[in-house]
Amino acid sequence: MHIPKTGGTTLRLLLELQVSAEEIYPFRNTTEAKGLVRQELVSGHFPYWYCQKIDKTFEDAFKITILRDPVERYLSFLRAKKKADINFPDLESVLKLRLKPHNKYLDCLIDNALCRYLSANPLLEGESLLESAKQTLQSLDCVIFFDTFAKDVVELFNRLGIDLDKKNIPKINATEKEPISAQLLDQIKQLNQLDIKLYEYAKKHVQKNNNEYELRKKSFENILETTSEVDYTFNLPLNGTGWTYRENTNVKPVKHSFYRWVMDQPAYIYFSLEEGSDYDLDFSAHCLTKEVLPRVSVNGKEIEILKLNSKSFSLYHGKIPKDCITSAPMEIAFYSTKAFQYRDVYPSQHNRNHPPLSFAINRIQISKKE
Numbered sequence: 001m002h003i004p005k006t007g008g009t010t011l012r013l014l015l016e017l018q019v020s021a022e023e024i025y026p027f028r029n030t031t032e033a034k035g036l037v038r039q040e041l042v043s044g045h046f047p048y049w050y051c052q053k054i055d056k057t058f059e060d061a062f063k064i065t066i067l068r069d070p071v072e073r074y075l076s077f078l079r080a081k082k083k084a085d086i087n088f089p090d091l092e093s094v095l096k097l098r099l100k101p102h103n104k105y106l107d108c109l110i111d112n113a114l115c116r117y118l119s120a121n122p123l124l125e126g127e128s129l130l131e132s133a134k135q136t137l138q139s140l141d142c143v144i145f146f147d148t149f150a151k152d153v154v155e156l157f158n159r160l161g162i163d164l165d166k167k168n169i170p171k172i173n174a175t176e177k178e179p180i181s182a183q184l185l186d187q188i189k190q191l192n193q194l195d196i197k198l199y200e201y202a203k204k205h206v207q208k209n210n211n212e213y214e215l216r217k218k219s220f221e222n223i224l225e226t227t228s229e230v231d232y233t234f235n236l237p238l239n240g241t242g243w244t245y246r247e248n249t250n251v252k253p254v255k256h257s258f259y260r261w262v263m264d265q266p267a268y269i270y271f272s273l274e275e276g277s278d279y280d281l282d283f284s285a286h287c288l289t290k291e292v293l294p295r296v297s298v299n300g301k302e303i304e305i306l307k308l309n310s311k312s313f314s315l316y317h318g319k320i321p322k323d324c325i326t327s328a329p330m331e332i333a334f335y336s337t338k339a340f341q342y343r344d345v346y347p348s349q350h351n352r353n354h355p356p357l358s359f360a361i362n363r364i365q366i367s368k369k370e
Helices: 008-016 048-054 070-084 091-099 113-118 126-139 146-159 182-191 193-205 218-222
Strands: 064-067 142-145 229-233 258-263 267-271 279-287 295-298 301-303 305-307 314-320 330-335 357-368
Touching (some): 008 064, 008 146, 064 113, 070 091, 070 193, 091 182, 113 126, 126 193, 142 146, 142 193, 229 267, 258 267, 330 357
Parallel strands (some): 064 142
Antiparallel strands (some): 229 357, 258 357, 267 330, 279 357, 295 330, 305 314
16 A cells, blocks of 8 residues: 555565566556456555455455655655646645645645555544554554665565565655745644654554565566576566566557666666577667667676667667576676656656666567577
8 A cells, every 4th residue: 555655666666576567456546446456466556445445355465555754755745746847836836736626636645644545434534534544554464664664675575585685675756855944844744643643653553563475476486497598578577676667658569568667777687598508689678868878788797789670669689608607597787878867858757756767678588599
């Protein structure tokens, strides 16, 4: 249950690496969610009461949420919207949206959002709303706190049977703090009094659980097998680090619509290849600008990459010499010396708060040379 501006996008990215696209309830908010849940991973801006409505087996689900200091959460939302829209000169102008009916930000600009997302009844207000949220907290399998995010996420993944290094936890949709007036700070506190009480309660009373859940399924194990031929598309789980979350394009005639971005740091993927032969590497990539040149290294050694055509997702080719192949899984790194803010390249997509990006990949093929 992703309460806005609590680090949920980062957690969703890490969880989505473990499962295939068909195992994810794909919609991100209650206005777009359609149908009952039948997938393994549900992630989005779904309140507790709404999850009960769309998931017949919700009581048996492994339930996770993230809590953040309510004032900091609210400020982070104001900063994100100011950053994304030139029509907002300051944080106060974003806050005024509360008074405008039917504005496009109203669903996310929520007073006492922690309580409202965790309540079992959307009609509750005041102390009844607070008490309902407290009861929900006690029923959750995992409560992550934003101020101990990395430690809590590593502990969660241990319970999911997955090794995770803190250094592989990315920062997605983060905003930089800025000076605020005492008047604005006091106003935010007044608007979120119930959340402040809930957060104080959670810090003192939420107990850490030790129950476990098996998230990875056969679809993940299949990509770990040693092979002489790889045909990997991003609808599959991802054995790697440093990628953005999975996205989908409807651009025609792109055959494989799922893709992930390489950011301003290398993105790694691991395959186990049979030893003793040279391999061809082919991948399809869309560069954010013409200045971006995809580069690849295999087990730390850079290989030459050639661009074979020019399409929405162009084909690139390289050769992996047999002396790079090891018995351990091979580390293939994709990177570029150039990266750009998405919103600077596509101003009409101003709500995209990715870190700097370089190129997107939708298919990786590796084949043994005869």
